[in-house]
Amino acid sequence: MTLSEREWTVLNALWKTGGAELGVLVNELYKETKWNRNTVLTYLTRMESKGLVRIDKEVAPHIYYATVDRESCRKKERQSFLNKVYSGSASDLIAAFLKEESISQEEKERLRRMLDEMEV
Numbered sequence: 001m002t003l004s005e006r007e008w009t010v011l012n013a014l015w016k017t018g019g020a021e022l023g024v025l026v027n028e029l030y031k032e033t034k035w036n037r038n039t040v041l042t043y044l045t046r047m048e049s050k051g052l053v054r055i056d057k058e059v060a061p062h063i064y065y066a067t068v069d070r071e072s073c074r075k076k077e078r079q080s081f082l083n084k085v086y087s088g089s090a091s092d093l094i095a096a097f098l099k100e101e102s103i104s105q106e107e108k109e110r111l112r113r114m115l116d117e118m119e120v
Contacts, residue, residue, distance in 0.1 A: 002080055003073060007052065009033060010043050011066050011073065014053070019065035 003011070013028045014020070020028070026040045035043075044064050047053040056063040086092045103111075 001050070001052075001076070003052075003077070006043060007047060008073075010040075010047060011052065011068070011070070014064060014066035015070050019056075019063050021061040021063055023061070025064060 009029065009032065010025075013025055017024060017028060022037065022041060022044070025044070026035070026037050029035050029040055044053055044055070048055055052066065052068055054065045054067045056065065082088055082090060082093060086096075
């Protein structure tokens with residue numbers, strides 16, 4: 001499942017808080033989005049129906065938790081981007097990036113070490 005930008009925003013707040021009640025999430029998200037309580041609640045309930053959020057209704061106020069972890073979402077997003085834009089070729093992605101962005105000698109050496117250490 002590909003996450004929308006807004007789903008990423010909500011999940012980032014949930015990951016940051018480790019799970020929280022609605023008021024805490026509204027305050028956390030308002031800093032970045034200016035969303036009101038109803039908007040946040042709408043996203044949370046939609047995301048619950050998609051299996052991205054769990055709502056603990058056994059406590060009052062309810063506590064909202066992410067049901068997916070950050071690294072799994074990042075991995076899916078990277079793979080989706082790589083397949084969609086570069087036909088699955090990591091080397092094409094890296095080559096395009098390096099042609100457009102200058103990196104320091106230290107970063108080049110770090111990349112070389114990483115490639116040498118990887119089992120590919």
